[in-house]
Amino acid sequence: MSETMQSAEPRVGVYVCHCGINIAAKVDIAAVVEFAKTLPYVIVVRDYKFMCSDPGQELLQQDIKELGLNRIVVASCSPLMHEATFRHATEAAGLNQFYFQMANIREHVSWVTADKALATRKSQALVSAAVRRVVLNEPLEHQKVPVKPNVLVVGGGIAGIHAALTLANAGKQVTLVEREPTIGGHMAKFDKTFPTLDCAACILTPKMSMVRSHPNITMLTYAEVVGVEGYVGNFTVKVKKKARYVHEELCVGCNECVEACVYKEGRFTDTFNEGLSKRKPVYMPFPQATPSVVLIDPESCIELKTGKCKKQCATACTRNAIDFTMTDEIVALEVGAIIIATGFQTFDATRIPQYGYGKFPNVYTSLEVERLVNASGPTGGEVQLRDGSTPKRVGIIHCVGSRDEKTNRHCSRVCCMYSLKLAHLIHERTDAEVYNLYIDMRTPGKGYEEFYDKLLKEGVNFIRGRAAEVTDWTVTPEEEGKLVIRAEDTLIGVVRRIPVDMVVLSVGLEAHADADEVRRLFNISCSKEGWFLERHPKLAPVSTFTDGIFIAGACQGPKDIPDTVAQAGAAVAEALALVDRGFVELEPNTAFITKELCSGCHTCIAMCPFSAIRYNKEAGVAEINPALCKGCGTCVAACPSGAAQQHLFTDEQIFQEIEGVLNYV
Amino acid sequence: MNHLYYPGCSLKSTGRAYEESLLAVCATLGVGLTELQDWNCCGATSYMAIDEVKAFALAARNLALAEEQGKVGPGTPTVDLVAPCAACYLVLAKAQHCLEENKEVGGKITAALAAAQLQYTGRVVMRHPLDLFTNALGLDAIKAQVTKPLTGLKVACYYGCQIVRPYATFDDQYHPMTMDHLVTALGGTPVDWPLKTRCCGGSLTGTVQEVGLRMSYHLLKEARKRGADVLLTACPLCQFNLECYQDPMKALFPDHEPLPVLYFTQLMGLALGLERARLGLQRLFVPFRQPVGV
Ligand SMILES: Cc1cc2nc3c(=O)[nH]c(=O)nc-3n(C[C@H](O)[C@H](O)[C@H](O)COP(=O)(O)OP(=O)(O)OC[C@H]3O[C@@H](n4cnc5c(N)ncnc54)[C@H](O)[C@@H]3O)c2cc1C
Ligand code: SF4
Ligand code: SF4
Numbered sequence: 001m002s003e004t005m006q007s008a009e010p011r012v013g014v015y016v017c018h019c020g021i022n023i024a025a026k027v028d029i030a031a032v033v034e035f036a037k038t039l040p041y042v043i044v045v046r047d048y049k050f051m052c053s054d055p056g057q058e059l060l061q062q063d064i065k066e067l068g069l070n071r072i073v074v075a076s077c078s079p080l081m082h083e084a085t086f087r088h089a090t091e092a093a094g095l096n097q098f099y100f101q102m103a104n105i106r107e108h109v110s111w112v113t114a115d116k117a118l119a120t121r122k123s124q125a126l127v128s129a130a131v132r133r134v135v136l137n138e139p140l141e142h143q144k145v146p147v148k149p150n151v152l153v154v155g156g157g158i159a160g161i162h163a164a165l166t167l168a169n170a171g172k173q174v175t176l177v178e179r180e181p182t183i184g185g186h187m188a189k190f191d192k193t194f195p196t197l198d199c200a201a202c203i204l205t206p207k208m209s210m211v212r213s214h215p216n217i218t219m220l221t222y223a224e225v226v227g228v229e230g231y232v233g234n235f236t237v238k239v240k241k242k243a244r245y246v247h248e249e250l251c252v253g254c255n256e257c258v259e260a261c262v263y264k265e266g267r268f269t270d271t272f273n274e275g276l277s278k279r280k281p282v283y284m285p286f287p288q289a290t291p292s293v294v295l296i297d298p299e300s301c302i303e304l305k306t307g308k309c310k311k312q313c314a315t316a317c318t319r320n321a322i323d324f325t326m327t328d329e330i331v332a333l334e335v336g337a338i339i340i341a342t343g344f345q346t347f348d349a350t351r352i353p354q355y356g357y358g359k360f361p362n363v364y365t366s367l368e369v370e371r372l373v374n375a376s377g378p379t380g381g382e383v384q385l386r387d388g389s390t391p392k393r394v395g396i397i398h399c400v401g402s403r404d405e406k407t408n409r410h411c412s413r414v415c416c417m418y419s420l421k422l423a424h425l426i427h428e429r430t431d432a433e434v435y436n437l438y439i440d441m442r443t444p445g446k447g448y449e450e451f452y453d454k455l456l457k458e459g460v461n462f463i464r465g466r467a468a469e470v471t472d473w474t475v476t477p478e479e480e481g482k483l484v485i486r487a488e489d490t491l492i493g494v495v496r497r498i499p500v501d502m503v504v505l506s507v508g509l510e511a512h513a514d515a516d517e518v519r520r521l522f523n524i525s526c527s528k529e530g531w532f533l534e535r536h537p538k539l540a541p542v543s544t545f546t547d548g549i550f551i552a553g554a555c556q557g558p559k560d561i562p563d564t565v566a567q568a569g570a571a572v573a574e575a576l577a578l579v580d581r582g583f584v585e586l587e588p589n590t591a592f593i594t595k596e597l598c599s600g601c602h603t604c605i606a607m608c609p610f611s612a613i614r615y616n617k618e619a620g621v622a623e624i625n626p627a628l629c630k631g632c633g634t635c636v637a638a639c640p641s642g643a644a645q646q647h648l649f650t651d652e653q654i655f656q657e658i659e660g661v662l663n664y665v
Numbered sequence: 666m667n668h669l670y671y672p673g674c675s676l677k678s679t680g681r682a683y684e685e686s687l688l689a690v691c692a693t694l695g696v697g698l699t700e701l702q703d704w705n706c707c708g709a710t711s712y713m714a715i716d717e718v719k720a721f722a723l724a725a726r727n728l729a730l731a732e733e734q735g736k737v738g739p740g741t742p743t744v745d746l747v748a749p750c751a752a753c754y755l756v757l758a759k760a761q762h763c764l765e766e767n768k769e770v771g772g773k774i775t776a777a778l779a780a781a782q783l784q785y786t787g788r789v790v791m792r793h794p795l796d797l798f799t800n801a802l803g804l805d806a807i808k809a810q811v812t813k814p815l816t817g818l819k820v821a822c823y824y825g826c827q828i829v830r831p832y833a834t835f836d837d838q839y840h841p842m843t844m845d846h847l848v849t850a851l852g853g854t855p856v857d858w859p860l861k862t863r864c865c866g867g868s869l870t871g872t873v874q875e876v877g878l879r880m881s882y883h884l885l886k887e888a889r890k891r892g893a894d895v896l897l898t899a900c901p902l903c904q905f906n907l908e909c910y911q912d913p914m915k916a917l918f919p920d921h922e923p924l925p926v927l928y929f930t931q932l933m934g935l936a937l938g939l940e941r942a943r944l945g946l947q948r949l950f951v952p953f954r955q956p957v958g959v
Contacts, residue, residue, distance in 0.1 A: 472859060475883065
């Protein structure tokens, strides 16, 4: 395209789309066409059934070539729908794509206006505005910024593990940051997984060790992201590695130190076992922990607390791996994309006091029972009560902290299914009579309803009704010494008292308590419950509002393992699409500062929600980094000197647009 | 400290001992209670089930009187209205919520008040004596005045269904503790028992007696089972159901053993060293003869 053509007198083409009958049924197209012909600089006006179709696009392309048009207006649908389409068509015909302007006469007019005459007038006003504006449009170029090829994955649950491995297999360098001393997440605590009842360890541990040995993966455990800077394709991330007091590269996980510790028995709450067992100050989180490296807890280690221990662990270690002088370490990373997979936390059952958790020893959470049924758990897979006896009657209460106005309104999606799993495992291992108290059974999923059906046939009891309370108030001799679950059986309309030895609370899934801090750190959004927000619930389920940052797994909302893995795969695909392209194109609708007008007052700097503005001390003016600017226009509106302006939205363009609407006839 | 006091019909009749003990205790603790003049039925009883608007209008008249006599109105602070009867307390609170939240009923009530040259602007704070003693006065102030501590006395604190539900304004809905803490402050030992808020039978005792009696019987039985020497109530109807029917209860459930049922204010009075007659203890059907303060 020639320079002269672009700077020449504006020659505008206007194209009015019928959108089938979407627009044509409400807007008098012929009247809009006739009106557009009267507007300044307009050379040609046409209408067509579907402007977005190939022949539609060809119309305007032909006119550019044959009539020498240098400005294009299409009056059709929302720019979100087809702005890109028409920009490309314009560009393909040899014109800078920013010489194109769209007027939305579908979403803004025909779909929302009842009166045909008014709809027509409004369409004319919008066309008038677009024509006046397009005349002032300038040629702009998309900014190309190179993308760093490395990817950061935050959270080493099944979502993070799957994402890291898939990326690494695609040849990307991946850093996996996990805040616990081992990767594995919740899944590592389970014995079996629904609905197939396949052994969780058998499918998870190989993946964990693959993460450990994969040449393309750097695993940072016992670590947390503490700072994120930069933008899509170019993030600088700071990770804090907490001191383990054991050198990861030296330790071989032989556990000699644990044996040798001055504490002969475990004394401290073992969080991996949900507090059902005790550990020593030096410990291996669980036998299959990855990395297979012990750590020392500074809260309980005598040496770290007082400096007065015999340090038998250090003596026992033949590899000199133990080092009490270790300190936290900061690691800096440069990555192009980030996948957040921080998972969930379970509902704190003490928040519903009428279920007696924390008061009655034999009321358990589902996660505790997962550890009880686990072959490598604290009881070796035996389902035992606190006193070591085997329960004969067990009640499982669904929806604890889910579907409840007072706690969480959402359905946690997985607890019906895991309750069925636990009912099956408990019944199988103890022959106990098992009661499931549910509000509704929610078993959508491949093979899930069939699993429910199997349980019904196995003789597990199902009572439909939210349990009112768990009480030690006993009325009959058979209730004596037991816990009684009181619930309305809504299918037969009676209140039932179910005496049991063990109560399992199927606690719901919640966003992490620190979700808001994490959200801020990565500059993404979360729902008011704390679930990380996807860019679009249907069409962009793993993207966030911050380009280059993706989400996967239960941090986005409650989900089971199959859905978590599928979503992790999707996040990987999006991340690969970004890094493999090698560059990102940034919208040129960024703000810029006219140096001569800037007084250096700093007003805009504080207002920019994306921290895109910096103060240049030498020049004494503010400067906008176009790669960070999202084109929100805040600074433009705020600048008292009119120094901040925005491409595609200059004051003059906006005034002309307004004038176009107000003075169109 | 001065508060308006709404006795309600029970405290002038079956619940006389509640009023007697409450007034005696408040006088001793320096809590002034001024009876609301010209008060009327709170609107509880069957009113609520038959005509909610009328029931709320009755309740609202008391609230309007409280504002008038407490000299509060738009732009002023609030006035406390103490309602010892659990039913009065609940209905008056319910009327406040209804006036605030339900425009339709609220409008009718406002119109009814206006016809009587009254208005209610939302400046009354309903208080149950438990709330008053625990939060306005404070347990330390009470503890300081105990002369005959309830040493060794095991007490089942029974809150009933109304004072913490549905509006748990001053205590937990499921495990209320204010009365337990009060008993501890008096030197007694509250027993941990699970039926603190379970229904006493309410008006069933008067209508379907067998059902009502069974409900009361279970409460007393469990309290005994947990070692209680006495059960405390904070409601005249609970006290009536649990105490006055122990004979027919015994006829229906032969294993029933009598248990004294006192207003918590009566036991407070004993710990504060007041005479039994000032506390209405002579009115009890199941006498309370535990030595206190030895
Ligand atoms: C009792 C119970 C039983 C279940 N049983 C089954 C079953 O049988 N089958 C099934 O399909 N699903 C089951 N589920 C659901 C299953 O747990 C989830 O689908 C799965 O764990 C989600 O994986 P995730 O990686 O998204 O989250 P998580 O498993 O929660 O992993 C998240 C990881 O991120 C780490 N992390 C968190 N915050 C940070 C941070 N800021 N920085 C670094 N790391 C962080 C965590 O430490 C954790 O390792 C069950 C759930 C429960 C509660
Ligand atoms: S620190 Fe040393 S002794 Fe302890 S597990 Fe590691 S290698 Fe073994
Ligand atoms: S999945 Fe089942 S148990 Fe869990 S919240 Fe939903 S309905 Fe309740």
